[in-house]
Amino acid sequence: MMGNDWQENDNLLRALDEAVRTPDPTPPAVLEAARAVYTWRTVDAELAELVHDSRAETAALAGLRAEEAELRTLSFAAPGLTVELGVSPSALLGLLVPPGPAEVTLRLDGGQTSTVPVDEDGCFRIAPPPVGLFSVACELPGGRQVVTSTFRL
Template sequence: MTPQNSDEDDLLLAQLRTAVRQAGTPTPTMVAAGQAAFSWRTVDAELAALSHDSLADESALVRSSAAPRSLVFEGRELSVELDETDDGLVGQLVPPTSGEAALLGPDGELGQAEIDELGCFCFETSSVGLVRLRCRTSSGVLMTDWFRL
């Protein structure tokens, strides 16, 4: 960075500080507008729909309590297979690809996991409630439907 660029950056920061001070305390309308703008950050994410839930597909009388719950979410080019075990969530992307996965709750991120080259990842979590999965790969972002743990 050259000194000239540094001066320009300092000037821009000063102008931003002035604008924030002049705006005053955020009104409810300003907060709502900010939240609405922030929600668009994942507009390009592909939504993967739930296509299989072992809890819904099997009778509670037939289902073994030792068997993990199995979920499958299908997108256009990528699917996510999840098993809910006593130790957490174990998943795999199909076809296999590497990247990053995040477990999200209504109030924000609950955990992160690296997706290895075989598409495998796991979350050691005891989260209960409404969650969804966000997977970032080289081909884009995939978000699952919300589901209940």
């Protein structure tokens, strides 16, 4: 909240004066990371946004399930396509709903990409699971490009 003291001109100017004289405490690495994510900009692809992350469920559910150590599941949705991901220690198991694309493109931190085959049921497997930021892209029948939000496990 702004604080009532800023409603008065002299106080606001004094606060501004202090603010511009205060060294910015943001670590250079944080600024560099923010600059660097610009390389994840995609021009022509539609975004499949994260709509579900089992790890972020409510605290009440968390208490019930904490001992089960179940598979973490993620869902990314775009119009006409959902990308489901299950995270196991050894692999990322993916499912395209509806099935269709014969391959997905995995993009990793640093910009490397690899092509992963998708079976007729829409299933694919990425092993080992990606470390750091990644996204999964595919081309739908008709040529639409869809890419998931960039994510870190």
